[in-house]
Amino acid sequence: MQQTSRPTAVEICAGAGGQVLGLHRAGFDHVLAVELDATAAQTLRQSTGIEVAVGDVADSAVWRPIDYAGVDLLAGGVPCPPFSVAGRQLGSSDERDLFAWAVEQVAIVKPRALLLENVRGLAAPRFSGYRQRVLDRLAQLGYVANWRLLQAADFGVAQLRPRFVLVAMRPDDAAYFRWPQPHARRTTVGETIGDLMAENGWKHVDDWVAMANGVGPTLVGGSKKHGGADLGPTRAKAGWAKLAVDGHGIANASPEMNALHPSARYPRLTIPMAARLQGWTEKDKWQFAGRKTSQYRQIGNAFPPPVAEAIGHAIRAALAHEGVPHEVPQLSADLQDPVYRALATAGEYVSLERLVRMVTETTTATVEQRLAMLAQDFAVEVKVTERSTSYKLGGFKGFTGQPEHLRNHFLKNHRSRVS
Known part of the structure; x- marks a missing residue:
């Protein structure tokens, strides 16, 4: 089955458009993008x-x-701080968490495909129950979902930048979906922005390119509450220093012709360099609005266009039923939560001893640890008797659209602090 026109997309939490651009390159036309920040x-x-x-x-x-029911793709890069290792990993308790809400929109929009991306932290054991709820909800809606941790450096971006990506489709389309394959060779920071470093005729640029001979750390855009126009926390700055880049700020211009040798003073990135490192090119003619700090934040928080493009091509091929169908993807065990599944399936109080028996190849301590993690995102009811302690899975604490949810009250009263 071949499509005769470009598939359509709606994108939420679109930011400055890294994912928009990548999906456009892959052949999607956006009918709407939604973004909180007016400058982005x-x-x-x-x-x-x-x-x-x-x-x-x-x-x-x-x-x-x-109003957008029937669009081909619902995509988004919902806020990362709820799952970020750099944050407190509050998950559903974080006022910025929109992942579960985004999944809920599938019931309304009924897209052929869903694409959501977030930080690597969402893949941590802490969120196994949260992930399982997402998978179960999508299954209820008739979608087959799968997760994959992708490294931006595998797709031509000169950063490691791991992203945890969720793709969901209906079974007949999912049978044709294949994750994009990494490039054979990674691109270095020097190769990527050497020409920009040389814009003002810097006579030491070749030496700098040779020193910047690796993949950079993740560009950190920061938020309205934290972060400015620098390359992130101490560890990230140290990583950039190994590539002869001063991460303590963003320069207004490339080094002058007689600027010091990089062994004496590392140059700083400019906004165009940061954009190039994130995957934008001059051909894209992207015009970042706002002042330097805002522009850097937009770039640093973006989903790299080349990664979005690779996933977009894979989704579009699946929607067109290209290639040979295969069995719908099976999730690896470490992305599922057996304790959550056991409690959700039982629908009643389950003793700790029974839970241990139901969850094979584990221990009482492991089950208790998983229960503690579940209790951060779900109401876990506990019943203690003389003979045993039993647990029952209660409601999800996260925001899925409830008008009375604390998230709405926080946003109303602290709008300027949320990004």
């Missing part, structure tokens, strides 16, 4: 011309998901 939304408008709705993505006054 301005970047999107002036760089793409697509319709951009500005405001809280969960506010029906900003957009109505039902």
Whole structure:
């Protein structure tokens, strides 16, 4: 079955458009992008011309998901801080968490495919129950979902930048989906931005390119609460220093012709260099709005366009039923939560001893640890008797659209602090 027109996409939490650009390169046309930050939304408008709705993505006054029912792809890069190792990993307790809400929109929009990306922290054991709930909910809606940890450096981006990606499709399309294959060779920082470092005729640029002969750490954009126009925390700065880059700020211009040798003073990145390292090119003609700190934040928080493009090609091929169908993907065991599944299946109180028996190849201590992690995102009811302690899985604490949820109250009262 071959498609005769470009598939359509709606993107939520679109930021400055890294994923928008990558999906466009892969052949998707966006009918709407939704973004909270007005400056990032301005970047999107002036760089793409697509319709951009500005405001809280969960506010029906900003957009109505039902108006876009039947779109081919619902995509987004929902906020990362709830799952970031650099943060407190509050998950569903973080006022910025929108992952479960985004999954819930599948029931309304009914897209042929769903694409959500987030930080590597979401793959941690801490969130195994959260992930399982996502998978179970999508299964209820008739979708086959799979996760994959992808490294941006495997797709032509000169950063490690691991991203945890969720793709979900209906079974007949999922049978054709294959994750994109990594490139045979990684690109170095020096190769990627050497020409930009040489813009003002820096006579030592060749030596710098030779020193910047590896893949860089993840660019850290920061948030409105934390972070500025530098390359991140101490560990990230140290990683950039190994590649002869001063990570303590962003320069206004490339080094001058007679600037010191990089062995004496490392050069700093400029905004165009950061954009190039994230996967933008001059051909894209992207116009980042705002001042330098805002521009850097937009770039540093973006999903690298080349990675989005690779996934977009894979999704589009699956929707067109290209290639030979295969069995729908099977999730690896470490991405599932057996304790969550056992409690969810039982639907009643289950003793600790029984849970240990139900969850094979584990110990009482492991089950108790998983229960403690589950209790951070779910109401876990406990019943203690003289004979045993039993547990029952209660409701999910996260935001899925409830008008009375604390998330809405926080956003209303602290709008300027959320990004």
